[in-house]
Amino acid sequence: MSFFASRWVEAPDGVEELDAAMLAPGFKAAGVACGVKRSGALDLGMVRCDEPKPVSAALFTSNAAAAAPVRLSRERCDLGSLRGIVVNSGNANAATGGLGRDNAAWMQGAGAAACGAAVEHVAVASTGVIGVQLPMDAVKRGVADAGRALTDTGGLDFARSILTTDNGPKQCTLRHDGVTISAQAKGAGMMQPGFATLLAFIQTDAVIADAEPLLRRAADASFGRVTVDGQQSTNDSLFLQSNGASGRPLAGGLLEAVMLQLALELVVDGEGASRVAKVQVSEAASGEEAESVARAIANSQLVQTAVFGRDANPGRIIQAAGMALAGGDLPIGIDAVEADELGGDGFEVELGLRLGRGEHSAHVYASDLTYDYIKLNAEYTT
Amino acid sequence: MSFFASRWVEAPDGVEELDAAMLAPGFKAAGVACGVKRSGALDLGMVRCDEPKPVSAALFTSNAAAAAPVRLSRERCDLGSLRGIVVNSGNANAATGGLGRDNAAWMQGAGAAACGAAVEHVAVASTGVIGVQLPMDAVKRGVADAGRALTDTGGLDFARSILTTDNGPKQCTLRHDGVTISAQAKGAGMMQPGFATLLAFIQTDAVIADAEPLLRRAADASFGRVTVDGQQSTNDSLFLQSNGASGRPLAGGLLEAVMLQLALELVVDGEGASRVAKVQVSEAASGEEAESVARAIANSQLVQTAVFGRDANPGRIIQAAGMALAGGDLPIGIDAVEADELGGDGFEVELGLRLGRGEHSAHVYASDLTYDYIKLNAEYTT
Numbered sequence: 001m002s003f004f005a006s007r008w009v010e011a012p013d014g015v016e017e018l019d020a021a022m023l024a025p026g027f028k029a030a031g032v033a034c035g036v037k038r039s040g041a042l043d044l045g046m047v048r049c050d051e052p053k054p055v056s057a058a059l060f061t062s063n064a065a066a067a068a069p070v071r072l073s074r075e076r077c078d079l080g081s082l083r084g085i086v087v088n089s090g091n092a093n094a095a096t097g098g099l100g101r102d103n104a105a106w107m108q109g110a111g112a113a114a115c116g117a118a119v120e121h122v123a124v125a126s127t128g129v130i131g132v133q134l135p136m137d138a139v140k141r142g143v144a145d146a147g148r149a150l151t152d153t154g155g156l157d158f159a160r161s162i163l164t165t166d167n168g169p170k171q172c173t174l175r176h177d178g179v180t181i182s183a184q185a186k187g188a189g190m191m192q193p194g195f196a197t198l199l200a201f202i203q204t205d206a207v208i209a210d211a212e213p214l215l216r217r218a219a220d221a222s223f224g225r226v227t228v229d230g231q232q233s234t235n236d237s238l239f240l241q242s243n244g245a246s247g248r249p250l251a252g253g254l255l256e257a258v259m260l261q262l263a264l265e266l267v268v269d270g271e272g273a274s275r276v277a278k279v280q281v282s283e284a285a286s287g288e289e290a291e292s293v294a295r296a297i298a299n300s301q302l303v304q305t306a307v308f309g310r311d312a313n314p315g316r317i318i319q320a321a322g323m324a325l326a327g328g329d330l331p332i333g334i335d336a337v338e339a340d341e342l343g344g345d346g347f348e349v350e351l352g353l354r355l356g357r358g359e360h361s362a363h364v365y366a367s368d369l370t371y372d373y374i375k376l377n378a379e380y381t382t
Numbered sequence: 383m384s385f386f387a388s389r390w391v392e393a394p395d396g397v398e399e400l401d402a403a404m405l406a407p408g409f410k411a412a413g414v415a416c417g418v419k420r421s422g423a424l425d426l427g428m429v430r431c432d433e434p435k436p437v438s439a440a441l442f443t444s445n446a447a448a449a450a451p452v453r454l455s456r457e458r459c460d461l462g463s464l465r466g467i468v469v470n471s472g473n474a475n476a477a478t479g480g481l482g483r484d485n486a487a488w489m490q491g492a493g494a495a496a497c498g499a500a501v502e503h504v505a506v507a508s509t510g511v512i513g514v515q516l517p518m519d520a521v522k523r524g525v526a527d528a529g530r531a532l533t534d535t536g537g538l539d540f541a542r543s544i545l546t547t548d549n550g551p552k553q554c555t556l557r558h559d560g561v562t563i564s565a566q567a568k569g570a571g572m573m574q575p576g577f578a579t580l581l582a583f584i585q586t587d588a589v590i591a592d593a594e595p596l597l598r599r600a601a602d603a604s605f606g607r608v609t610v611d612g613q614q615s616t617n618d619s620l621f622l623q624s625n626g627a628s629g630r631p632l633a634g635g636l637l638e639a640v641m642l643q644l645a646l647e648l649v650v651d652g653e654g655a656s657r658v659a660k661v662q663v664s665e666a667a668s669g670e671e672a673e674s675v676a677r678a679i680a681n682s683q684l685v686q687t688a689v690f691g692r693d694a695n696p697g698r699i700i701q702a703a704g705m706a707l708a709g710g711d712l713p714i715g716i717d718a719v720e721a722d723e724l725g726g727d728g729f730e731v732e733l734g735l736r737l738g739r740g741e742h743s744a745h746v747y748a749s750d751l752t753y754d755y756i757k758l759n760a761e762y763t764t
Contacts, residue, residue, distance in 0.1 A: 064712035065704025095700045097715040130697020131716035232705040301683070301751075302759055309760030315512020318477045322447025323614040330446035333479040334513035369683075371756050377684055378691030 003172040004257065006264045007348060008278060008365070011257040018173040021156040024180040026050050026243040027203040030149035031161025034142025036128070036135060037090035044142030045161035047184075047201055048084040048115045048150055051243040056082040057211035058123060059219055061236035067094035068104040069124040070235060076108070077123050080211065084122040085201060085239055086111035086143060089162050089186070091134050093126040094234040103134045110140060114147025125199050125237045127186065128164050159184035162199050165376060170265040176254055179206040179246045183258050187266040198223060198266055200238045202258070205245040214255065215240045222259035226267045226365045227298050267365050272372025276348055277307050281321075282361040283354045289325070290355075290362035296324035297353065297364075304369035312343035317353055332356060385554040386639065388646045389730060390660060390747070393639040400555040403538040406562040408432045408625040409585040412531035413543025416524025418510070418517060419472035426524030427543035429566075429583055430466045430497045430532055433625040438464040439593035440505060441601055443618035449476035450486040451506040452617060458490070459505050462593065466504040467583060467621055468493030468525060471544050471568070475508040475516050476616040485516045492522060496529025507581050507619040509568065510546050541566035544581050547758060552647040558636055561588040561628045565640050569648040580605060580648055582620045584640070587627040596637065597622045604641035608649045608747045609680050649747050654754025658730055659689050663703075664743040665736045671707070672737075672744035678706035679735065679746075686751035694725035699735055714738060 004011045023029055029047040037043040058079045060070045073079070086107055093100050104124050112119040126134070149157075159169035163186050173182040187198030200223065208214060219238060240255075267276045279298045284290035297303055300320040306313040314337035322330050338352035386393045405411055411429040419425040440461045442452045455461070468489055475482050486506050494501040508516070531539075541551035545568050555564040569580030582605065590596060601620060622637075649658045661680045666672035679685055682702040688695040696719035704712050720734035 062708040063701065063704040064707035064710040065700045065714065066711075092697070095697060095714065095716050097713075130695075130701055131719075132697075232701075232708060234701050234704055301755070305756055305759035308756065311760065313512075315474070315477060315514075318447045319445065319512055319614075319616050322445040322616055325446035326444040326614060328446040329448075331479075332447065332477065334477050337513075369756060371753055373683070374687055374690065374751060374753050374756060377687035378693065 003174065004261050006261060008264065009257050009261045010253065012176060012251045012253050014176060015254070016175045018175055020171045020173045021153045022173050022182065023152055023155050024182045024203040025205045026245045027182065028150040028152050029154035029158035030146045030151065031154065031157030032142055032145040032149055034145065035138035036088050042157060042161035043088055043090045044139065044146050045087045045158045046084065046111065046114065046146040046150060047158055047203065049241050049243050051245065052083065053081060054083060054241050054243045055208050055211050056080060056239065056241045057215040058082065059215060059238045061233055063232050063234045065095060065234050067092050067126060067235045068096055068100040069093055069126045070237060072101065072104040072108060073123040073237065076120060078120045082121055082123050082239065082241055083117040084111055084115035085125065086122065087125040087162050087199060088134070088139060088142065089164050090128040091126060091132055092128045092130045092235050093134050094130040096131065096133055099133055103136055106136065107139055107143065110143040114143050123239065125235070127162065127199055127235050130234060155182055155184060162186040167269050170262050170269070172258060174258065176251050178248045179250060180204065181206065181250070181254065181258060183262060185262040185266065198236060200262060202240045204242045204250065206242055206248060206250040207244040207246070208242040208250065211240055211242060218256045218259050221256050222263040225363065226263045227295065264365060267367045272370040272376050273367035274370050275307055275368045277366050277368065278348070278350045278363055279366060280350060280352045280361065280363045281355065282352065283356050283358060284360040285358035287360045287362065290360045293321045293324045293353070293355065294362045294364045296320045297351065298366035301369055304366065307342060307349065307368035308370045310343050312339045314339050317351060321353055321355070330355065385556065386643050388643060390646065391639050391643045392635065394558060394633045394635050396558060397636070398557045400557055402553045402555045403535045404555050404564065405534055405537050406564045406585040407587045408627045409564065410532040410534050411536035411540035412528045412533065413536065413539030414524055414527040414531055416527065417520035418470050424539060424543035425470055425472045426521065426528050427469045427540045428466065428493065428496065428528040428532060429540055429585065431623050431625050433627065434465065435463060436465060436623050436625045437590050437593050438462060438621065438623045439597040440464065441597060441620045443615055445614050445616045447477060447616050449474050449508060449617045450478055450482040451475055451508045452619060454483065454486040454490060455505040455619065458502060460502045464503055464505050464621065464623055465499040466493055466497035467507065468504060469507040469544050469581060470516070470521060470524065471546050472510040473508060473514055473516050474510045474512045474617050477513040478515055481515055485518055488518065489521055489525065492525040496525050505621065507617070509544065509581055509617050512616060537564055537566060544568040549651050552644050552651070554640060556640065558633050560630045561632060562586065563588065563632070563636065563640060565644060567644040567648065580618060580620070582644060584622045586624045586632065588624055588630060588632040589626040590624040590632065593622055593624060600638045600641050603638050604645040607745065608645045609677070646747060649749045654752040654758050655749035656752050657689055657750045659748050659750065660730070660732045660745055661748060662732065662734045662743065662745045663737065664734065665738050665740060666742040667740035669742045669744065672742045675703045675706045675735070675737065676744045676746045678702045679733070680748035683751055686748065689724060689731065689750035690752045692725050694721045696721050699733060703735055703737070712737065
């Protein structure tokens with residue numbers, strides 16, 4: 001078992017890892033290169049459920065400047081029964097106005113034709129640079145190519161076709177108690193809050209009744225707990241599709257474990273990240289207070305550089321907590337901080353802060369802030 | 383005139399620049415080295431008004447984990463009539479519990495003796511590492527030495543004695559229409575919000591009636607408008623003292639100009655900063671909306687690295703604005719962004735965003751995010 005690599009993920013016993021190129025039974029996928037990315041790398045992906053009436057759910061960014069494909073998918077799809085999803089990388093189709101909206105709609109229509117599905121059963125997603133129109137000739141060619149390339153071993157090409165600044169694909173195919181689940185995700189920056197900035201696609205042959213609340217709960221405990229730079233994307237999209245072919249339910253905790261491991265891989269692959277920190281805040285007066293303090297610590301550039309520098313600096317943790325509670329009174333000393341792991345050699349480090357104000361707690365996973373973050377983002381251009 | 387270097391500062395006509403070592407008439411200052419800083423640099427400062435009943439005002443951080451000297455000065459001083467202020471650098475005396483409080487009180491008492499003033503007329507301030515107790519033997523020696531060293535040309539030593547990671551002192555002595563104003567500030571990180579993270583001291587022989595509202599208004603337009611890393615300090619303190627000796631009022635706009643220029647110098651000297659950006663948000667539905675969007679853009683790591691990289695990347699500006707308005711709808715295109723100066727060679731650059739939602743506007747000044755920020759903060763240790 002190599003997928004569940006983090007000490008912070010609890011997977012159900014007896015999970016078997018399959019070739020990640022294989023999708024869950026009854027699903028096909030493809031990833032092709034159509035020229036949106038100048039590098040010639042894979043940049044257009046498609047995933048399709050063979051079954052005409054799958055159960056699905058989708059969650060999107062709450063960013064007010066949401067991208068055209070997010071708006072279109074929210075408004076023009078039957079999100080509870082998606083068969084196909086078409087994705088491009090290299091261009092976010094965000095802040096692109098009426099033409100961007102038309103292009104997203106065209107991509108949906110072409111995707112529906114390529115999938116053999118009704119338009120409202122096909123969602124669209126994009127990721128990449130903001131504020132530039134999609135090169136539609138390339139996208140048209142890509143959608144047609146991807147439709148022809150759909151295969152039940154297309155998981156790896158699909159996972160590669162959705163990447164931007166990621167160092168590599170994040171995906172898995174797992175079997176447990178007669179049920180298969182496959183998942184592909186991308187994301188390496190602009191992560192936080194709501195649920196993390198990312199694209200993620202999950203397919204399963206399990207029987208799922210209430211897909212939307214199930215997905216939302218699992219997202220709150222996984223993608224909703226990670227941050228790289230405190231930035232929220234215009235394009236976050238998360239899809240779960242199920243065809244029920246196995247006749248069996250998902251084991252409790254399996255979806256959460258898959259999503260948390262993927263979320264942690266996004267943090268680890270956060271732009272330039274070298275370590276990942278779990279920030280645990282306890283003894284807060286309310287859940288909201290615990291949450292806001294944990295996020296303030298996790299997103300503090302001073303804490304993130306201390307994680308990078310292996311500097312067990314409790315003062316910065318207290319300062320960030322005090323900022324989150326500005327106007328109040330938090331007279332705590334450095335004995336309220338647990339930061340021993342910060343100064344050590346570990347890759348996964350835990351930071352703790354006891355507020356001494358009540359019984360609520362919250363945690364967030366964060367990357368560190370490194371020279372490579374600056375390098376990537378000062379040089380990644382329109 | 384070399385002090386008013388920024389194109390964004392409007393100083394009254396006819397301001398004359400004096401030797402910055404000279405304080406306003408009737409004030410004395412000193413800066414000595416007592417050993418709080420291991421480097422042997424100046425680390426204990428004192429400023430004193432000769433006049434026994436000056437008019438003064440002070441503003442402090444709203445951080446809930448405020449440092450001991452901030453709490454003590456707020457609670458145990460007659461802030462409307464401060465004669466003396468004692469400051470140490472190299473140690474913040476924050477998150478230091480009951481012993482830290484006692485040490486701040488002792489510093490106040492010793493400062494009062496050295497100044498020849500009643501205890502409640504002497505404030506204390508500290509800046510430096512959080513969570514470490516002050517070395518009181520060193521501080522005792524320093525307070526006594528500083529008291530003996532007080533002189534009307536001590537402005538430069540005083541300005542140097544309050545520095546931490548600053549590249550150099552920020553100060554001025556100006557004369558206008560028969561009135562003199564001198565000021566000294568420090569700050570190069572943990573700047574934002576409320577008013578910026580800093581220590582600043584202003585002395586004048588002008589006649590000032592309502593010092594506190596005057597100082598608050600000027601702070602809102604200057605130190606309250608700058609950010610380096612979105613972090614709020616535990617130790618922010620801002621003091622204005624006036625002895626009225628000139629018999630004349632301050633010219634309108636002079637205090638604001640002095641404080642804005644000092645605030646911009648803090649941004650320019652922000653840890654590792656290479657450029658300073660003025661973020662202007664217009665056409666917002668409310669003043670609060672304009673403010674929150676401007677701060678979201680100014681504090682975005684993605685925008686700050688784009689400023690560093692001279693990358694005119696309008697998408698990141700729209701993304702940050704959309705995040706500030708999460709849950710709402712902001713369907714704007716990149717034509718709403720003015721980012722031309724970003725890609726140029728200028729040191730002071732202006733960024734603009736029109737929200738198209740109303741008539742309110744706000745601006746914030748921000749540093750960029752550079753390799754040197756990481757270097758300074760990953761290596762600056764307890």
